[in-house]
Amino acid sequence: MSQIQQASIQNRLLRALTSDDFSRLQPHLETMTSQLREDLIEAGEPIKELYFPEVGFASIVIDGLAQKIEVGLVGREGLVGAAPLLLGTDCTPQQSFIQMAGTLLRIDAGVLRIAAQESTSLRTLLLRYIHTQMIQASLTIYAHAALKLESRLARWLLMCHDRVDGDELVLTHEFLAMMLGVQRAGVTLALQNLEGAGRIQGRRKRIRILDRDKLLQLVNGSYGAAEAEYARLIGGA
Structure with a gap:
């Protein structure tokens, strides 16, 4: 099976990688088709795989006593599971699931963790992405409180x-x-x-x-x- 080429990828985070960093991940990227409401990361469960959306997008939600409320949105600009991976934990109280079906590039969480430890540039890029997620989440809080x-x-x-x-x-x-x-x-x-x-x-x-x-x-x-x-x-x- 031929490897996925960086030039053909739609995920903007993967396209922003240096050629060396992409080469670290390239052999481990696997294309998968997503289904509406498919769970990608379950709350409280070990995170074994992470996902770079290509087409479609996923919701990050908190499941409260009454209902689920969305706190984040991840599409082709990002990586589902980025924050737990880079912040040194293997699980999260948040759930991530497919909100609009499409395609994803899946990667083993351990492989990506090691690659980020070995490459400063890869780790920096992913941390910058987490920074943008934090801003998105803060604005979601503002919107729910004020609008x-x-x-x-x-x-x-x-x-x-x-x-x-x-x-x-x-x-x-x-x-x-x-x-x-x-x-x-x-x-x-x-x-x-x-x-x-x-x-x-x-x-x-x-x-x-x-x-x-x-x-x-x-x-x-x-x-x-x-x-x-x-x-x-x-x-x-």
Whole structure:
């Protein structure tokens, strides 16, 4: 089987690696197809594999007493499981699962841990990515604490839009409600308001982004900082 070539990879974190660092990982990368709601990392369980999304994206969630609430989103810009690996633990209380199906590049956690220990440049790049994740998480906290549902939804749709090709998102109202930690009826009303303002177009299990600028008008500083840091520290390509 031929090895995966860096030039053909869609994952931006892998593409940002030096050729030497990519060569360390190349023999161990395995392509896999993901399924909707497939568990990648289970809360409290040993992390054996990590995942570089190529197509689609994953949610990082906290499972509270009442319901799951999303605290992070990882698409082709990142690595699912990066923080526990680099911070020296083999498990996390957070769950990561597929929110939009597609393809991933899977790697053994032990292999990546050793590679990061041996290469300063690889470790630095992954730590910079974790830094952007921390900013994303802090803005999620801000959004939940300070913004109305319509603004939180606009932010979340922009983040999803960043991680797909085209303008269409495959999402249900039920799933949106779970990710935002609200009732389904509230999400339905917020979507109707966004659609009425010409920001999106809603169809059964699908949302089409019509006007990003109009969505950006609603986010009140909760979107953009993590993306800007990623572009500054890792690159925008």
